[in-house]
Amino acid sequence: VGFEHQIETAARAADGRQGSMGLLFVSLDDFKPVNDSFGRTVGDRVLRRIADRLRELATPGLPLARVGGDDFALLHPADVTAETVNALARRVLDSVGQVNDIEGRAIAVSCSIGMVRYPRHGAWSTML
Numbered sequence: 001v002g003f004e005h006q007i008e009t010a011a012r013a014a015d016g017r018q019g020s021m022g023l024l025f026v027s028l029d030d031f032k033p034v035n036d037s038f039g040r041t042v043g044d045r046v047l048r049r050i051a052d053r054l055r056e057l058a059t060p061g062l063p064l065a066r067v068g069g070d071d072f073a074l075l076h077p078a079d080v081t082a083e084t085v086n087a088l089a090r091r092v093l094d095s096v097g098q099v100n101d102i103e104g105r106a107i108a109v110s111c112s113i114g115m116v117r118y119p120r121h122g123a124w125s126t127m128l
Helices: 003-017 032-038 040-057 082-096
Strands: 021-028 064-068 071-076 100-102 105-107 111-118
Touching: 003 021, 003 071, 003 111, 021 040, 021 082, 032 040, 032 105, 040 064, 040 071, 040 082, 040 100, 040 105, 071 082, 082 111
Parallel strands: none
Antiparallel strands: 021 071, 021 111, 064 071, 100 105
């Protein structure tokens, strides 16, 4: 099942129970210099390492998708509070911020996170 479908399903479920869901958009900051400095092969290894860490955070109930070259999205389909979404974002920041040791090189990456809670922040169709 595609990630977009999972978002729609979570939104409908939230509507049915008059609950909420959370969605985090994670964008790696200034990733292009990693590719430019170390080459695409190393850049791809860094991306895979970060994706693996995000998968660890994305327990079975928290779907994860790569939505662009260096962008990811993490869905929290259950009832969430601002504190729940903020705590997940802090875990993502800590996870992405870990130094990546690739071929003896310490490569640090940071990220920016956009967060929304449905229905508080608008219609689910505007989140896609």
